[in-house]
Amino acid sequence: MTELLIKNGRIVDPANNIDMVGDVLVREGVIRELGKVNGDGREVIDASNLLVVPGLIDMHVHLREPGDEEEETIASGSAAAVAGGFTSVACMPNTEPTIDNEATVDFVYRQADRAGGANVFAVGAITKGRQGKELAEMGQMVRGGAVAFSDDGEGVQSASVMLHALKYAGMFDKVIMQHCQDNALAGGCMNSGYLATVLGLPGISPLAEELMLYRDVQLAKQASARLHIQHITTAGSVEIIRQAKRQGSKVTAEVAPHHLLLTEEGCRSYDPNYKMNPPLRTQKDIEALRQGVADGTIDCLASDHAPHLRSEKELEFLHAPFGIISLDCALGLYVKALIETQTIDWPRLIEMMTINPAGILRIDRGTLSVGARADITIIDPHHSWRVCVDEFKSKSRNCPYDGWELGARAVCTIVNGVVQLQLISHKCGS
Numbered sequence: 001m002t003e004l005l006i007k008n009g010r011i012v013d014p015a016n017n018i019d020m021v022g023d024v025l026v027r028e029g030v031i032r033e034l035g036k037v038n039g040d041g042r043e044v045i046d047a048s049n050l051l052v053v054p055g056l057i058d059m060h061v062h063l064r065e066p067g068d069e070e071e072e073t074i075a076s077g078s079a080a081a082v083a084g085g086f087t088s089v090a091c092m093p094n095t096e097p098t099i100d101n102e103a104t105v106d107f108v109y110r111q112a113d114r115a116g117g118a119n120v121f122a123v124g125a126i127t128k129g130r131q132g133k134e135l136a137e138m139g140q141m142v143r144g145g146a147v148a149f150s151d152d153g154e155g156v157q158s159a160s161v162m163l164h165a166l167k168y169a170g171m172f173d174k175v176i177m178q179h180c181q182d183n184a185l186a187g188g189c190m191n192s193g194y195l196a197t198v199l200g201l202p203g204i205s206p207l208a209e210e211l212m213l214y215r216d217v218q219l220a221k222q223a224s225a226r227l228h229i230q231h232i233t234t235a236g237s238v239e240i241i242r243q244a245k246r247q248g249s250k251v252t253a254e255v256a257p258h259h260l261l262l263t264e265e266g267c268r269s270y271d272p273n274y275k276m277n278p279p280l281r282t283q284k285d286i287e288a289l290r291q292g293v294a295d296g297t298i299d300c301l302a303s304d305h306a307p308h309l310r311s312e313k314e315l316e317f318l319h320a321p322f323g324i325i326s327l328d329c330a331l332g333l334y335v336k337a338l339i340e341t342q343t344i345d346w347p348r349l350i351e352m353m354t355i356n357p358a359g360i361l362r363i364d365r366g367t368l369s370v371g372a373r374a375d376i377t378i379i380d381p382h383h384s385w386r387v388c389v390d391e392f393k394s395k396s397r398n399c400p401y402d403g404w405e406l407g408a409r410a411v412c413t414i415v416n417g418v419v420q421l422q423l424i425s426h427k428c429g430s
Contacts, residue, residue: 009047014351015367026374029417055087055375059357060302067096072307078117079393080327085410087375088119100125100136105144150177166225180212235288254300257333272320273400307396332406378412
């Protein structure tokens with residue numbers, strides 16, 4: 001298909017402050033016109049009563065390749081992204097081997113090209129082997145296409161190493177994405193407190209997150225570098241970031257759907273699908289996170305999609321691995337957490353899932369500007385559906401949302417002008 005016309009949709013493009021009903025013309029993978037477009041002789045998608053937005057971006061996913069292809073591959077993760085309305089994802093480097101050199105970065109892009117589907121961007125490791133001791137070859141990874149650096153799954157424990165990483169990444173205008181967790185306070189498997197004591201499970205203190213976060217904000221200020229905080233979970237973290245922004249620090253933050261919807265109460269069942277790192281916290285923390293979204297303290301929404309084998313997640317809670325998947329259903333979860341609670345409106349939600357992550361990663365995505373790549377998501381904001389994990393495109397099934405009723409869904413995903421997901425009417429020559 002060389003020419004595609006999307007008609008009569010509500011076009012929401014926060015990058016250009018656009019919120020209007022109109023048409024979008026795509027030709028040869030590029031957006032050519034916005035507004036009222038003649039549809040004669042063209043392939044047409046009727047987007048009446050639907051939202052037409054820039055292709056959604058998830059800047060924090062785990063695709064497990066290389067090394068754990070039985071859990072997920074770049075191809076299956078890309079397919080899950082498309083099914084969820086995401087046209088671009090950034091994959092974390094905690095693979096086997098670690099994505100900590102130019103060759104492994106190149107491997108990610110070659111596999112993504114073979115897979116088709118969503119755009120996949122590689123995030124390189126901060127340190128070699130994610131061991132937190134010696135900086136990885138950042139310059140070479142940038143040459144290979146790395147868009148950011150993270151040791152996700154492990155916080156960089158050494159302040160000295162972290163300071164050097166911030167300075168070095170700044171030379172390439174790349175952001176450091178930090179999993180804030182002081183390991184001295186994080187030896188458990190759920191949120192520390194009364195409930196953990198009752199359940200007989202070791203806890204992970206909120207201070208584990210907040211102490212490293214405060215430290216890294218100061219280091220980023222010293223280095224005059226960009227710092228992105230991954231999957232924040234506590235009221236204290238929201239306040240630290242809020243104050244840092246008021247002081248002019250180059251700090252951004254993301255929040256995951258599970259930390260906006262689920263509390264530590266889920267752990268009462270000892271179901272390992274409620275085990276994640278950082279852990280589920282309290283209702284008070286959820287309220288603070290939502291307020292952080294509402295006032296702009298939190299910049300992005302990111303799934304932290306973390307596939308695991310069914311056999312691994314069937315282990316007892318203490319020994320099961322951390323993490324859940326949600327790429328296939330994340331959009332509906334965000335709507336449930338933020339739109340249905342009237343925390344934010346649709347333009348703000350789209351901003352947090354498009355131009356904001358694109359700006360942090362410095363990638364040319366996240367807009368419907370004329371001349372931009374035609375990455376487009378069409379959303380039905382009133383599409384009620386039931387989550388069924390057995391229908392996910394992801395290879396894994398470790399998801400606590402099975403059976404949930406959600407009220408919005410991506411019904412068309414277009415990547416580089418090619419329709420990858422089609423759940424709405426599409427006709428030729430209208």
